[in-house]
Amino acid sequence: xxxxxxxxxxxxxxxxxxxxxxxxxxxxxxxxxxxxxxxxxxxxxxxxxxxxxxxxxxxxxxxxxxxxxxxxxxxxxxxxxxxxxxxxxxxxxxxxxxxxxxxxxxxxxxxxxxxxxxxxxxxxxxxxxxxxxxxxxxxxxxxxxxxxxxxxxxxxxxxxxxxxxxxxxxxxxxxxxxxxxxxxxxxxxxxxxxxxxxxxxxxxxxxxxxxxxxxxxxxxxxxxxxxxxxxxxxxxxxxxxxxxxxxxxx
Numbered sequence: 001x002x003x004x005x006x007x008x009x010x011x012x013x014x015x016x017x018x019x020x021x022x023x024x025x026x027x028x029x030x031x032x033x034x035x036x037x038x039x040x041x042x043x044x045x046x047x048x049x050x051x052x053x054x055x056x057x058x059x060x061x062x063x064x065x066x067x068x069x070x071x072x073x074x075x076x077x078x079x080x081x082x083x084x085x086x087x088x089x090x091x092x093x094x095x096x097x098x099x100x101x102x103x104x105x106x107x108x109x110x111x112x113x114x115x116x117x118x119x120x121x122x123x124x125x126x127x128x129x130x131x132x133x134x135x136x137x138x139x140x141x142x143x144x145x146x147x148x149x150x151x152x153x154x155x156x157x158x159x160x161x162x163x164x165x166x167x168x169x170x171x172x173x174x175x176x177x178x179x180x181x182x183x184x185x186x187x188x189x190x191x192x193x194x195x196x197x198x199x200x201x202x203x204x205x206x207x208x209x210x211x212x213x214x215x216x217x218x219x220x221x222x223x224x225x226x227x228x229x230x231x232x233x234x235x236x237x238x239x240x241x242x243x244x245x246x247x248x249x250x
Contacts, residue, residue: 003033003181005241006121009215011223011232013189019050021189021230022057028064032243035121036064036087037233039134041189043113043163048103052114055102056095056164060116063094084120084127085176091118092129092164092172099165113163119187121235126185127176132163135192137200138177139184144201147175150194181238184218189230199225 008025023039040057042049067090095116103112115132128136128147136147164170184204192200200222207221219234226232 003124003179003237003240004243005238006033006035006235007215008035008037008233008235009219011219011226011229011234013226013228013230015228016189016230017045020045020053022053023189023231023233024057024061025233026061026064028068029122031122032241033121033237034123035119035235036091037119037187037235038091039117039187039189039231039233040164041115041133041230043115043132043166044111046111048112049114052099052103052112052163052165055099055112056114056116059098060091060095060118062098063091066090066094084122084125085174087120087122088118088127088129088174089172092116092131092170096131096164096170097168100168103165113165116164117187117189119185119233119235121179121185121237124179125176126179126183127174128187129175130173131170133189133191135186135188135190137186137188137192137197139186139204140180140182142205144197144204145177146192146197147177148173179237181240183237184215185233185235185237186222187233187235188226189232190228196225196227 020042025037027034038057038060040053042053064087067087099112115134117134118129120127130148138145203222203225215234215236
């Protein structure tokens with residue numbers, strides 16, 4: 001059953017640049033309990049990277065809305081899992097094509113690149129996608145679960161070609177899981193290492209005795225663990241709420 005309540009909060013690093021990192025959250029279906037989060041970081045701090053960061057996030061959102069006419073009122077043709085993943089695939093495809101084509105028009109092919117991370121909550125399914133760096137986690141029942149596999153120790157966050165805009169086709173890491181009331185979703189601009197992940201898990205466990213009053217409360221507890229993150233996002237599902245129409249008579 002889909003949750004009818006979803007609380008979302010953002011953290012912005014003090015030294016983060018608006019030119020090299022950005023994020024967005026929206027509810028394109030205008031349905032309680034639905035959410036799309038996108039976050040982008042420039043692969044390089046030059047002008048090309050800054051433009052790629054801005055374009056990738058802008059066209060990620062375009063890709064979400066382009067998918068809506070196909071998915072109707074928020075229900076996928078074959079269920080919630082397909083709906084959430086299809087939205088992500090559409091968004092990443094649009095973002096990569098737009099950045100790649102723009103770069104080649106300026107004879108800057110391959111040099112305009114950005115990391116992009118997206119998360120969709122729709123019809124009781126949570127789906128996450130990643131190109132480049134970044135991390136996404138599900139905190140449930142006192143345990144922290146990563147949506148993506150850890151990078152090998154000593155490896156760079158992303159290979160040179162593993163960014164939005166680097167190639168005409170992009171490989172997207174995707175994962176999905178059924179949502180439950182009480183789930184806490186976490187999105188980080190940088191790839192989280194093993195030691196940092198343990199710190200995040202311990203911080204959440206220390207406050208798990210008390211119900212999360214809000215996503216803001218949970219994220220504020222993690223600020224000491226965020227270090228030099230450009231941004232972080234927390235989204236908390238539930239408890240369920242009832243919404244009444246304006247014209248409903250009681």
